[in-house]
Amino acid sequence: MQVQKSDSDGPYRLLYCSGKGNKWGVMQELDKGVEPNVGDYDRRKALHLAACEGCTEIVLLLLEKGADVNSTDRWGRTPLSDARSLGHLEICKILEAHGGIDPVGLDSQTPCYQIHYSEVHMKGAILIGEGAFGEVYKVKWRGTEVAAKTIRSPIASNETVRKAFLKELAFWQTLRHPNIVQFLGVLKDSDRLIFLTEYLQNGSLYDILKKKGRLDPVTAVSYALDIARGMNYLHHHKPHAIIHRDLTPRNVLQDEAGRLKVTDFGLSKIAQEKDVYGYKMTGGTGSYRYMAPEVYRRESYGKSVDVFSFALIVHEMFQGRPSNREEPPEHVADKRAYEDSRPPLPSYYPERIRVLIKQCWHRNPDVRPKFEDIITELESILESEKRKVGIGFCHNCVIL
Numbered sequence: 001m002q003v004q005k006s007d008s009d010g011p012y013r014l015l016y017c018s019g020k021g022n023k024w025g026v027m028q029e030l031d032k033g034v035e036p037n038v039g040d041y042d043r044r045k046a047l048h049l050a051a052c053e054g055c056t057e058i059v060l061l062l063l064e065k066g067a068d069v070n071s072t073d074r075w076g077r078t079p080l081s082d083a084r085s086l087g088h089l090e091i092c093k094i095l096e097a098h099g100g101i102d103p104v105g106l107d108s109q110t111p112c113y114q115i116h117y118s119e120v121h122m123k124g125a126i127l128i129g130e131g132a133f134g135e136v137y138k139v140k141w142r143g144t145e146v147a148a149k150t151i152r153s154p155i156a157s158n159e160t161v162r163k164a165f166l167k168e169l170a171f172w173q174t175l176r177h178p179n180i181v182q183f184l185g186v187l188k189d190s191d192r193l194i195f196l197t198e199y200l201q202n203g204s205l206y207d208i209l210k211k212k213g214r215l216d217p218v219t220a221v222s223y224a225l226d227i228a229r230g231m232n233y234l235h236h237h238k239p240h241a242i243i244h245r246d247l248t249p250r251n252v253l254q255d256e257a258g259r260l261k262v263t264d265f266g267l268s269k270i271a272q273e274k275d276v277y278g279y280k281m282t283g284g285t286g287s288y289r290y291m292a293p294e295v296y297r298r299e300s301y302g303k304s305v306d307v308f309s310f311a312l313i314v315h316e317m318f319q320g321r322p323s324n325r326e327e328p329p330e331h332v333a334d335k336r337a338y339e340d341s342r343p344p345l346p347s348y349y350p351e352r353i354r355v356l357i358k359q360c361w362h363r364n365p366d367v368r369p370k371f372e373d374i375i376t377e378l379e380s381i382l383e384s385e386k387r388k389v390g391i392g393f394c395h396n397c398v399i400l
């Protein structure tokens with residue numbers, strides 16, 4: 001079992017506070033002796049996160065405390081690359097004044113970072129999955145394994161849809177968060193539409209649950225926290241919140257460090273426009289199982305549709321498989337929307353998780369909590385579940 005460190009632990013808190021603009025928290029961590037250049041698994045440092053989120057005060061503080069202005073993340077981006085692509089001009093000036101450079105050199109006029117076809121070894125591509133839009137391959141780009149997502153030609157050859165896709169991808173390109181799958185660029189000189197994202201070798205949460213079944217509470221709550229943090233970032237995106245609309249276990253991937261990352265946000269919106277553009281999605285996406293009642297009823301909806309889907313994912317992690325697996329997904333969504341039916345919550349679910357799930361899948365979208373409140377509650381639940389494991393462990397030791 002892989003138990004993750006929480007953001008309240010050591011260096012992770014410095015990163016978390018830096019991205020949140022929490023100056024007091026950053027000072028507290030630095031005063032404790034946390035090194036300003038510690039990075040997460042993607043080698044993203046506090047300065048990257050502060051530059052990304054436009055936290056000018058934190059950028060100044062970190063530079064003053066010795067943060068490396070040109071530290072690069074796993075994709076070769078410096079804090080200046082991030083500040084530039086997100087249009088934080090004041091921060092760009094500060095970083096440049098400290099000797100900051102931008103090796104990626106993304107042209108802000110180019111909607112999507114273009115990767116030349118010859119840079120990618122498509123011949124050695126290994127098929128890793130297939131979704132509604134097309135196949136996903138593992139390929140090598142500049143010596144790194146990445147995922148190449150291909151968009152089927154009936155979709156990609158439609159100019160209107162292609163533009164809509166590129167617009168969504170350009171949007172995705174601006175996002176940087178440890179719990180969001182990193183977009184890398186679109187392949188240039190390709191008659192198909194192919195884009196690259198980071199490759200997550202452990203596959204999706206769907207694969208994990210299929211293999212392992214029910215997760216122990218500490219792992220399930222750690223995973224839930226990862227998803228909630230990624231979603232909270234999307235919901236707080238400026239100037240417009242990003243609603244995922246298709247949050248499912250298949251759209252949550254795991255990196256080799258065990259961290260979960262959310263992917264494919266926004267793309268489902270294009271898929272829903274199939275009637276307008278005259279193409280048909282292939283295969284069942286399974287999304288009906290996670291669909292909020294108001295979406296199914298075609299009412300107006302907001303961010304809380306993602307909270308509803310989140311509740312079902314958390315439920316599934318404790319149960320080990322989707323509820324009503326035998327029933328067609330559309331029937332399940334129909335019963336949820338018109339009969340207020342919800343999966344059972346047996347007594348082995350920790351009491352506080354049961355309460356949280358019930359709030360999150362509440363029929364009234366306004367009553368569902370926001371991800372920031374969910375994170376606070378999950379952090380506290382995680383601490384208490386860890387304490388329980390600690391006690392259980394000693395008990396077992398005595399038995400042995």
Ligand SMILES: Nc1ncnc2c1ncn2[C@@H]1O[C@H](COP(=O)(O)OP(=O)(O)OP(=O)(O)O)[C@@H](O)[C@H]1O
Nearest residue numbers: 128129130131132133136147198199200204250285
């Ligand atoms: N970045 C990635 N790294 C590793 N595996 C991936 C990556 N992206 C996708 N996959 C794998 O490929 C499969 C297909 O992904 P894709 O996003 O195309 O469809 P999906 O999310 O499964 O379904 P849908 O398109 O209906 O939402 C995923 O289930 C996952 O196993």
